[in-house]
Amino acid sequence: MLFPSILFKNEDDIKRQPVEESAFFSDLNLNQIIDSITAGKEEYNLNPFFYTALRAVETVYYRHEVMRDMENETLMEQIKVFAERMASVRRNLELVEKLDFNYHKKGWFLEATRVYCDAVTDLAHNLSQVNLKSRGLLAFREYVTGYVKSHGFQSLLAEGTGVKDGLADLQYCVIVQSGKFSVQRYDGEADYSAKVENIFEKFRQGAVKDYRVDLHKRSGMNHIEAKILDFVSRLYPEQFAVLDLFCADHNQFMDPAISTFDREIQFYVAYLEFVSNIKRKGLTFCYPQVSTTNRELYNDAGFDLALAHSLACPEMPVVCNDFFLREPERIIVVSGPNQGGKTTFARTFGQLHYLASLGCPVPGRKAQLFLYDRIFTHFEREENIHNLRGKLQDDLVRIHNILTRATSNSILIVNEMFVSTSLKDAVFLNKAIMARVIELDLLCVSVTFIDELTSLSEKTVSMVSTVAPENPAERTFKIVRKPADGMAYALSIAKKYRLTYEQIKERIKL
């Protein structure tokens, strides 16, 4: 039986190429997000998965199903145990390649097969105990159950156990003297450490520091240890003959489908681990509805995932924002005070769509998002001295490139375009560009300081960054849907410090 992939619904998807890491990745801080998600999981090479946006709604939902199953903490823990063991198998096999002494190599090969058998057996058993709903995991469960019952796997398991038990039972003695050692069978000599420990027990109460030196750090064997092992194999020849035979019989023991699953399931593990850290800050995620046709979008309590992740301190609040677009709305124009969270809002919009196209849960309580063909961003660029065109021209060239490649299924995020020119020019150019965006029927978020852009057509929606009423200098980072304005508020200073009679009574609990 064949098991294709826990990530892709059909063969076509598998063949899709990862997107090249283009400008929008860094503009939306997606590279930060993906780097954090895959950090520590380099051995799985997960980046290609996170750089491959899906086009088929069907595959997005295929992943949602698996992701929901994986949210079961029991299953997640079991998959992690499986992954750790598989990693350990790989490390052991790499080790075998590097070792010098015959029975040392064979010992580690045996170890690798033991861990592999445990990993697969437990996984099959655990999956059978979990209530699975996803098509992906159900199919995999069927596969692994069959594999565990197969003759090849069963003989690997049984023979390995026999060899290991035989070796583990051996006990021998080494007598160390200066410049000399002897090896002999163990003959019931008494434990001397226990005796000494007993005498000093009185003085060890509550001892916390462990002085036992970890003498096992270096895996490996030097010539003395190899010599001792050689003596041991002469003391117990039968047990070592069985080991020789086992190694010869099970040269290639790993199943390719199991290895593939081990890698691909890490896509879900990595994302959910990343998300669970952020959830601890009280933020929520949801499975978005996605569509390639419906452009009525919404997202409640969304937030910038890169920002939420980078706020090291869990008490630092992450501001959530809502948005919605109803027919015929396509373009959100964000204006308002600086440092008010406008760019963050724009990034959030882009991140939501990108993450949705990976088949992942997205920030927020609920969401309906668009399964785009491409995302474009136009953010401020550093002046480049090698670029002789000048900043304004450079901006225009970039937006021109974007608009020639964009289709009506694309998403465009614009952040403060043409700031380097005069206000009059900026208004003119921005209006001209927005007209083209409207004509193309693009989904677009545009951050701007130009109020006129907020009411260009029935397709535009105005959203404004706001300030705290009691202190205009303090930003709330809330972006709300309302006409552009610049209201400021003032309130008594004690109230700001939450020191009125009512506020103090509220703050101190009896």
Next chain:
Amino acid sequence: MKVFLMYPDQDFNLKQSLPPNEASLTQDLELNTIFAAMALGDEFLFEVAKQTILSSLDAPDVISYRQEILKDCLKNPTIVREIYSIPIEVSKSKRQHWIGFSLRHPGGILNRSIAMLQLFIDPLKRLRRIADEHAEKFNSEGFTRFFALIRQELSDDYFTVVENHLKQLRFRSGVLISVQLGKGNEGVNYVLRKPNRLDNHWLKRVFAKKAPVYSFTLPSSDYRGASVLGELKDRGVNLVANALAQSTDHINSFLSMLRVELAFYIGSLNLSEQLIQQGGTITIPKPVPACERRHSFTGLYDAALALTMKQKVVGNDVSADNKDVAVITGANQGGKSTFLRSIGVAQLMMQCGMFVPAELFSANLCRGLFTHFKREEDASMESGKFAEELGRMSTIVDAIRPDALVLFNESFAATNEREGSEIAWQILRALLERRIKVFFVTHLYALARRAYDKKMENAIFLRAARQQDGRRTFKLSEAEPLQTSYGVDVYNKVWETDISNGLSSGSITSEA
């Protein structure tokens, strides 16, 4: 073995975190002067004094546990100081004796532990002799338990057994280790073994089939091999080295706990001797539970001031039982701040089990002490002075809980009187309704008057008194708030002038 001289059932933790407002407390109450008097130049005593005084106890039984021990110390200062010298001498000779033992190898750990244990034996014997000779002079539960422990655990017989084993553990004639095969056929479960006594079984040995033995002698040039053998030996002695090292640690920590836990009492002795020498009195205070309201004392004085002036200072008598708030008004430099400090310091001293600088003192325990004192300078340039005051107040509100005690010293005066009084009144009212006890020194007449006119039964109004001639007595007495704080007097003193203020002198005469 536990010292338990600070708590009946737990170690004193020198590293425990201090209340978040420790810096304010230290500054506002001039605690460094107290700490320094307790330390007499010893950094360690300073640290312990600071740690103890700033981390108040909540439990009345722990406070009385310490008070009893303190009484023993005040009665037997010489013996207590002698005990304190033991851990100090040990730590000195430790520093002289072992630098250079490697802790990376069990062999090194073993040798170091043997040397250390031998060094501990004499001081421990000395400690036992003190216990034998002086135990009956001590009455407190803490010292009684401590001396009994020493006599029980550290017998001469036990010392002999230990010393014998220390000799055997040098392994002069080789190490026998049993091993098993672990992962990768690498050796595991290294167990140190006592060789079977051959002579017991000589008959058996003659008839038994000789077991095979494989031996290998290293060529003399194989230094690498020799060091591998050393490592093997290390595996064998790993556990015994651990047992000895942990024993060493335990005795070591016993001795350092002895030092830490006695340090508080040594500091208390130091402070009491200085205060008494200057003619001051000390008393063991009577705490009552935090839910009650009590503050009654006679001759309570500011120890920091006495230490700074190196003389006896004026004490105050107040009876403020069943009061939630004390509003203190009156003359500038009339002793209001000093009084407020003496309240705070006495509270901290009482709640760490110390004596209090007074003739008699009784107060309820508080769950957290907070100070909000007028600051001369604003550290941050960004916020105005009033904003800074409110910021500090907000920090206090974040941390405060019912049954706390707050000392306000001329707070909220950095704006005009009307606004300052209004904000202060709102804060005061909210705190009282949240069962927080307040001492409020203020020049805000509107505030003091408003509180007075309410005729609150749970409030007491104290005033810094002034003689007819304008001299201050530094004594506080119960009296209603006055419109002025005699700033003119201070002005006159500084400028050596004699400007009079009709309003203030008028009201004094009418009051008197």
